[in-house]
Amino acid sequence: MMLTIIIFGLLICAGIAWYMESIKTHSARWIALVSFVVFALFFIFSITASPQHFNELQSLVRIAWIPSFNIEYALGLDHLSITLIILTFFLAIICVLVSWQEIQDKQGFYYFNLLASIAGIIGVFCAIDLFLFFFFWEVMLLPMTAIIAIWGHENRHFAAVKFFIFTQVSSLLMLIAIIATAYFYSKQTGALSFYYQDWLEIDIPLHLASYLMLGFFIAFAVKLPSVPVHSWLPDAHTQAPTAGSVLLAGVLLKTGAYGLIRFVIILFPQASLNFAPIAGVLAVVSILYGAKMAFAQTDLKRLIAYSSISHMGFVMLALFAFNAIAYQGAIVTMVAHGLSSAALCSLAGMVYNRIHSRNLNDMGGFWQSAPRMGGFALAFAGAAFGLPGLANFIGEFMSLVGAYQHFPVLVILAALGLIGSAIYGMVLFQSSFQGARTQSIADLSIRELMITGSLLLSLLIIGLYPNLLLQFAMGAPSL
């Protein structure tokens, strides 16, 4: 019930925000902020109050939805999805704060889209009927595309179309894999089923499972994104408004990693194991290529986008290492990257609002006029290149240590990516905040301090006390 209330509540709030804006200007952002906070608190309280243990996937709702295909409205939670939903809520609040001043045009519809996309993302994290999962997977794209296409920068239409086509075509492959699995299930048991836990019980022959796994894998690899299907991210990320970038890098990419865990590795373990070398190579190529490309960018947001590709490569490498340490490292990296990339995106947005440029060549010497902003930028760049004490270090360290047992050569190569991240991190920081002074900008306002402060605080907490996350089994696949 609780999840249903949250998803539909967010949608209703979205409608209210849109409507209220036409009555009273600036009411939409308050409605968005309040509803995110309220629903987040509601979620956390009901999880802690719940008698169930979420070590394993707990099915919470099961209602028949489309009986002719035996499709159900089924939602469930485990520690992994709870973690990601909390991350989503946290970043959603950041998104509202980031947009507070930035979005002046069509505010009502903007917050409608923001709320609706968060509702869709939460749906993705808790749907356990595959059809419903696909439904949310697609529905979350629509408001996201609208955010890019309406409030984005100069080349927004191209970026939005590219984003949409990449995800849509790849998810059609996933849809076919879903249908084929359901059809196979019906051949085995005599009835169609799209229910996740039913699927766990059937034994799919390996040659078939490899193809099915590939269908899912491609869809999630596009979302992750992994080389060679990454090229939508730099465009979408650069053209999106700041909140859009925060959502993209912070949460949307995590849906890809989440899908890899829940649907690729757990549903098709043997096929994934056979596929692991290829996935591992793709991951390492993503790490190195992302780092190299990030270094070569002059556009601040493009740089962050390529660094995301690089970091998500670590997640994929760790996931396909089939090792408990690596698995936990992957989850910490997911959360840490969600926070740190959101932080960098918000910073990029703050700079953009001041100088109306994303070009690193236009920046320089900001430290003198905005030391607080510079401090945060240094800290977040440090997080991005894995400075000990911040969350990313824990994630990447554990990923590499765990993965070493499975892919020693690949891990050695991947470790080079850490050096690469240090280089582009320093490029980012030096060319914007150090060097010759180009112009003076205003330092962080209180609202911006709240954003950056809370993000840095959470990065520090996880970095210093990773057990906060590691104490949960996160539904680690028994390997």
Next chain:
Amino acid sequence: MNDLLEFKALLAITPQLIIALGITLSLLLIAWHRTQQMIAFFTKMVLIFAILLSFPLLTIEQTAVTLLLKVDSYSVFSYILVCLSALVVTQLSSKFLQTQIEVHDEYYVLLLLVVLGAGVLVTSDHYASLFLGFELLSIGFVGLVGYARECKYSVETGFKYLILSATASSIMLLGIAFIYGQTGQLSFASVTELSHLQISSFYAVGMLLFLVGIAFKLSLVPFHFWTPDVYQGAPTPITLLMATVSKLAMFIVLMKCLFSQGYFVSENLIQLISVFAVLSMLIGNALALKQSNLKRLLAYSSVAHMGYLLIVLLISSQESMAFAWQSAQFYLAAYILASLSIFTVIVICEQQYREQNEIDVQLNIEDLQGLFWHNRALALLTIIAVLSFAGIPLTMGFIGKFYLLSHATMGELWWLVAALIVGSGIALSYYLRIIFVLFNRNKNEQSRLTYTATEHILVSIFILSGILLGVFPDFIGQFIA
């Protein structure tokens, strides 16, 4: 006993009889008193009556009505869709016809004739009735397509349609003659009585020619060339009629014909249809990419949609036939709802230009610019229709695509699946272009569209049904199961 059977048979075709009676009565009405309002009202009443009488027939078992027709629940459901579309077309035509001074009785009679032709088609079980329905439909359309005489394109459009349609039907007739020469019968099922040895290449050529005739009407590649011109040149309500009634009726009759032959044994035919399907999906979508005229764009997109739909014809076994029927019916219902929605938008937008005394209205995509900010309902309807065409969740089009993909996956038709995915990928870029234009800031003055209360209701109904049926598809599913 015999009388009772005949009564049952007559009962099964009541909707068609109502339409036929309606045509006769409307001729009388014209002789008696000529007013625009009355004939329009009368036509609507006839259609509503036919729809209402169809509903009890939905659960009908297969009933043969003479040798020519066979009524089953599929044909009844399709006929309801036909009548509904015709009803919407009648409603949308009224504004367009009011701008001219004359009384347009013949327009409505022709429209009902098209509906009657479609009614014969969806129930036919015999090549003779197929041809009858085909011609009835075509002749009605020839009159309607060139109806707006003052417009620049009307003569060209009318002639193009007339000549090509006549060619197609003569080719089809030749094909039917070949088939008759082999089987000695004109019933669809006749070939199943022959053994494989007796099916010679003559029969195959006959089927090929027959398919070409149908492919012309369905505007499948490579017989699609007329489609964009006719779509663009015909009055918009008639384009809508062509996109819905004609496509639906032709597809249903093709399906009936092929399925009752048990054609799935013939490898050649399967290959032929696959080629038609793949070509239509890819070329239709690719050609739509660069169109700026909205009706031309929809013409090409309809080519692609018919290509997708051909997938259901490729069945591997007798058992998958029922599912193929369900898929086709659902997909067609979704396609028709989306077409009705988007054409309603086009008609309403065109009116605005017509009020500025432009006779030749050509609505381009750019003309929808900024619609979302000054006319939300209309823009929402456009978005839902376009998303439904593109097969994105929340709309019926997605469930339709889900049916098709399920069918293709179960039949292991991987090539067609691949073509469908590539086709939908291409399609997204022009569908999204339409949507993005809606959100563009309007540079010129905020032009307010004015539309009547009926149109307002129509728009709201389409928005609601578009979303509700997309989220709860079993509402339609129960009729076609």
